[in-house]
Amino acid sequence: MRIASALTTLLLSLSASLLCAEPTAPTDWPEFRGPQAQGHSAATGLPLYWGPSQHVVWKAPLPGIGWSSPVVIGDRIFVTSAVPVGGVETATADRSLRALALDAATGKTVWDVELFKATSPRAHRKNSHASPTAVFENGKVYVHFGHLGTACLEAATGKTVWATQEFAYSPVHGNGSSPVIVDDLLIFTADAESDPKVIALDKATGKQRWAFARQSTAKNKFSFCTPLLIEIAGQKQLITPGSGVVNALNPKDGTEIWRFYYGDGYSVVPRPLFAHGIIYIATGYNKPSVLAIKADASNKGDVTETHLAWSIDKAAPHNPSMAVVGDEIYFVADNGILTCADAKTGTVHYSERCTGPISASILAADGKLYLQDEKGLGVVLKPGKTYQVLASNDLKERALASYAVIGSDLLIRTEGNLYRVKK
Template sequence: MRLLFPLLAITTFASAEDWPEFRGPSSQGQTAVTGLPTEWNPDFKKNILWKAPVPGIGWSSPVVVGDRIYLTSAVAAGGTDKPEVDRSLRTLCLQAADGKVVWDVEVFVQPKDAPQVHKKNSHASPTPVHEDGKLYVHFGHQGSACLNAADGSVVWKTQAFAYNPVHGNGGSPVIEGGLFIFNADADVNPSVIALDKTTGKQVWKFARVSEAKNKFSFSTPLMIEVNGQRQLISAGSGVVNALDPQTGKEIWKARYDQGYSVVPRPLYAHGMIYVTTGYGKPVALAIRADGKGDVTDTHIAWKIEKFVPHNPSMVVVGDELYFVADNGVLTCADVKTGTVHYQERCTGPISASILHADGRLYLQDEKGLGVVVQPGKSFRILAKNDMKERSLASYAVVENDFLIRTESHLWRVGK
C-alpha cells in the first residue's frame, strides 16, 4: 500500500484519545479531542493527510489505539464481488501516520453459499473492540475471534454461535469485565450471548422474547451504570432489555410492539435510555433506566414519531438530543421532555452515526458528503465537504483528525 498524498504534520500520540470501539471511547459518539477540521476536499487535497486503499468491502468503522488503526473487510475470491463467491473475512492493521499496512490476516473464510447481505450492508459490518493489547473481531453469524493487536495472531476464534441471519451481520460487540458480548438477533430464536473473552467459550445466553413478528435486528449493546449497578442495554425487535452483564439475567424491559431490524446503538444520558424502534414505523423513545421488570407502562418518559432514524445512531449534547433520519432530516429535541426544537434537511440519504466533537456535529451521508452543524436549538450548517465516494461507515477520531471510511479507501482528514 503506498502513500497517495503527502503527510502534512503528524505530532505525537502521547496525549491522544484512543478510539477503541464503535462510537468511540464514550460508546456514544462523543470525544474530548479538539482542533478537528471543519473543511476538507479530496480534489484540492485540502486537509487530506493521506488516502489508503482498503481491499474488499466492509462497513465496519475504524478503531484506533496509539499509532495503530484496525478495521475489518470481506475480500471476494478471484478479485470479483459477484454474490456467489467465497470471501476472505479479514482484519487489517494500518499505521496511523501514513496508512501503510502493518498486518493483514484472514480470520474466517465465508463460503459462497453463505446468506447474502442487504445492498446497504456488507460481510464485514461490525466494528472491532480493542482492549489491553487484544483486538476482538466479530463477523456476526460467521463467527468471532480474539487477535493479538501487535501482529494479528489468533488467540481464539469460534464459529460455534452461528445463526440464520436476515440481510447479513451488523451489530458490534462490547467488552465488559471478562466477557465478550454481542447481540445475535436472528429471525428465529434471537438472543444475546456472552463469551469468556480469554477463551471464546459461552458464559451465558439470554433468549430475547417479544411480540414482533420479524425478530431480526442489528443493534450494538451499551454498558451503563445505574445506582451502582451495571446494566447491559440491548435493543432488539419489539423490545429493549436491560441485563445484568455478569449473569445475563433481565433487570428490566420496555416493549415497542412490531418494531424490527433495529440498528441504532442505544444512548444513556440524564438518567434515561434513548432508543429507536426500527423498521415499520420508527419511534424515538426516552426510558427511565431505574426500573425493574416490565417498565413499558411506567418508565417511558416521552416519544417522537416523526423523522426518526432506521440506521444512524443518535447523540446527546448537553440538554439536546440529535438524530438524523435516513432521508437526511436532522432533529434537535429536548432530552428531558422530547420537545422538538427543529427538524431540518441536513444531508442526503444517510446510514452513518452522528459524531459530536470539538463543539460541532459531524454527519456523513451515503454519497460521501460530510456536513458540519453547530449544536443548538436553531439549525445552522457550518460546512459541507464532499468525499465523492460512497460511505456508510461512521467516523473515527485519531489524534486531532478524522478517519473516514469510504467504499474503497480509508482517509485521514486533519489540519
C-alpha cells in the same frame, strides 16, 4: 545494512511492546462510537473542511468491502473487511473475512490476517459481510462477523488468540451489531431470523459463558443493535435493544433486570444512548420512533407502562445512531432530515433536511456535529436549538461507515478507501 536492519527490527519490536502494554487512553477510539460508546470525542482542533484532495493526510485503499468503523489505539488503526475470493466483486462471491492493522502516520498496512472463509454469504445491498466494528482492550483486538464468526487477535502482530464459528445462526440481511467488552466477557447480540439471543463469551478463550433468549411479539425477530453498558445505583446494566423490546441485562450472568416493549419494531440498528437519567433508543423498521425511557433503581420487570418519559415518531432514524450534547438530543432520519429536541422533554427545536440518504452515526466533537451521508457528503453543524451548517464537504465516494477520531483528525471510511483528514 545489517545495522539498519537490526535497528528496524528493534523499532518494530519496541512498537509492538508498547501497543501490548497500552491501556485505552482518552484520545483513543477503542470501539464503535468511541471511548464512551456514545459518539463523543474530547478531541479539539478537528477539521472543518476537506475534500478528495484537500486536507488529506493520507488516503489508504482497503481491500474488499466492509462497513465496520475504524478503531484507533496509539499509532495503530484496526478495521475489518470481506474480500472476494478470486478478486472478482460479485454479490454471491465467496469471502475472505479479514482483520487489518494500519500505521496511523502513513496509512500503510502493518498486518492483514484472514480469520474465516464464507461460502456465498448474502447481505442487504446496504450491508456488508464485515459491518461490525472491532473492540480493543489490553493489547487484544476482538473482531466479529456476526453469524460468520468471532475472533481475538494480538493487536501488535495480528496473531490469532482464538477464533470460533460455534455461534452461527440464520441471519436476515447479513450481520451488523458490534461486540462489547464487560469485565472478562465479550458480549454481542444474535438477533436472528428466529430464536434471537444475546451471547456472552469468555474473552480469554471464546467459550460461551451465558446466553439470554429474547422474547417479544414482534413478527420479524432479526435486529442489528450494539449493546450499551451503563451503571445505575452501583449496578451495571447492559442495554440491549432487539425486535419489539429492549432488555436490560446483568452482564455478569445474563439475567434480565427490566424490559420495555415497543410493538412490532424490527431490524433495530441505532446504538442506545444514556444521559440525564434517560435511555434513548430507536425502534427500527417499518415506522421508527425515538423513545426516552426513564432509568433508575426502580426499573424492574416490565416497565413499558410506567417508565416512558417521551417519544417522537417523526423523522426518527432506522440506521444512524443519535447523539446527546448538553440538554439536546440530535438524530437524523435515513432520508437526511436532522432533528434537534430537548433531551429531557422531547420538545422539538427544529427538523431540517441536512444530508442525502444516510446510514452513518452522528459524531459530536470539538463543539461541532459531524454527519456523513451515503454518497460521501460530510456536513458539519453547530450544536444548539437553531439549525446552523458550518461546512459541507464532498468526498464523492459511497460511505456507510461511521466516523472515528484520531488525535485532532478524522478517519473516514468509504467503499474503497480510508481517509485521514486534518484541519
